[in-house]
Amino acid sequence: MNDKTVAVIGAGKIGELMLSGLLRAGWPVDRLLATSRRPERAEELRQRYGVRVVDNLTAVAEADVLAISVKPQDAATLLADIGPKVPRDKLVISLCAGLPTSFFAKRLQDGVPIVRVMTNTPALVDEAMTAISAGPHATAAHLSLAEEMFKPLGVTLRVPESQQDAVTALSGSGPAYFYLLVEAMVDAGILLGLPRQVAHDLIVQTAIGSAVMLRDSGEHPVKLREAVTSPAGTTISAIRELENHGVRAALLAALEAARDRARELAEQNA
Numbered sequence: 001m002n003d004k005t006v007a008v009i010g011a012g013k014i015g016e017l018m019l020s021g022l023l024r025a026g027w028p029v030d031r032l033l034a035t036s037r038r039p040e041r042a043e044e045l046r047q048r049y050g051v052r053v054v055d056n057l058t059a060v061a062e063a064d065v066l067a068i069s070v071k072p073q074d075a076a077t078l079l080a081d082i083g084p085k086v087p088r089d090k091l092v093i094s095l096c097a098g099l100p101t102s103f104f105a106k107r108l109q110d111g112v113p114i115v116r117v118m119t120n121t122p123a124l125v126d127e128a129m130t131a132i133s134a135g136p137h138a139t140a141a142h143l144s145l146a147e148e149m150f151k152p153l154g155v156t157l158r159v160p161e162s163q164q165d166a167v168t169a170l171s172g173s174g175p176a177y178f179y180l181l182v183e184a185m186v187d188a189g190i191l192l193g194l195p196r197q198v199a200h201d202l203i204v205q206t207a208i209g210s211a212v213m214l215r216d217s218g219e220h221p222v223k224l225r226e227a228v229t230s231p232a233g234t235t236i237s238a239i240r241e242l243e244n245h246g247v248r249a250a251l252l253a254a255l256e257a258a259r260d261r262a263r264e265l266a267e268q269n270a
């Protein structure tokens with residue numbers, strides 16, 4: 001492991017996932033810093049992780065890597081404060097949805113390396129999907145460092161920055177779609193007369209089993225679905241209803257909307 005100090009700037013939900021994941025992976029707590037706008041939140045992070053919570057400018061001065069984890073709407077205000085004070089030997093990693101690395105380059109001194117990352121909440125259980133893109137002045141070493149930080153949290157993939165809004169729509173927001181499906185299927189279980197807890201347990205284990213098969217069997221999802229779908233059986237009756245109700249079209253439209261929202265966030269915060 002390298003000897004870098006990482007500061008999580010704006011340690012909310014995603015920032016906390018990073019802190020907890022790095023600690024689980026054995027990153028020394030004295031090489032982690034966090035910042036927060038709210039004193040109660042700072043205290044919570046100190047208590048929970050023993051991490052040093054400092055102000056943004058102290059983090060900029062002391063850390064090697066600045067992981068920007070504020071909402072895209074808060075990034076301009078943050079960068080107005082810290083941007084001019086970030087030296088060129090630091091690495092800026094943005095976790096902000098939508099914002100291109102050019103947003104940060106405009107607000108940092110010329111030459112500061114920037115990497116854009118999109119991760120997701122299963123980082124909490126070391127099953128994140130994290131996509132990493134090089135921005136201005138990011139070298140192979142910077143990308144490796146970003147990978148070293150996110151690999152312990154799950155799977156990492158390098159993508160060109162031009163794909164990051166689509167990545168955000170798929171894997172960044174993706175856990176929410178699965179949770180919505182589970183929620184709806186548990187309701188369906190209630191409709192069919194099952195106790196809520198039974199419906200929940202049936203669907204959660206079915207989701208886990210299906211996900212592990214998708215990952216480990218190497219089979220195409222169509223093949224896996226066909227294996228469940230018996231001629232004149234129960235599954236095809238359900239699939240006909242899903243198709244009748246446009247579930248496939250709804251997913252295409254939904255992910256396009258998420259991608260468009262990422263673009264809009266960039267435009268609104270240019």
Ligand SMILES: NC(=O)C1=CN([C@@H]2O[C@H](COP(=O)(O)OP(=O)(O)OC[C@H]3O[C@@H](n4cnc5c(N)ncnc54)[C@H](O)[C@@H]3O)[C@@H](O)[C@H]2O)C=CC1
Binds near residue numbers: 037074
């Ligand atoms: N929640 C998710 O599933 C994902 C979120 N993201 C991205 O991660 C970023 C953070 O999202 P969340 O953690 O969900 O939001 P959040 O609202 O939980 O966390 C943001 C934190 O930043 C703090 N903050 C804002 N301005 C600050 C400043 N000037 N100095 C210090 N702290 C400041 C806020 O007080 C808050 O605690 C966003 O840009 C989002 O697009 C990316 C992938 C997934």
Ligand SMILES: O=C(O)[C@@H]1CCC=N1
Binds near residue numbers: 097168172173
């Ligand atoms: O909803 C959002 O904007 C963030 C980015 C990806 C997941 N959550």
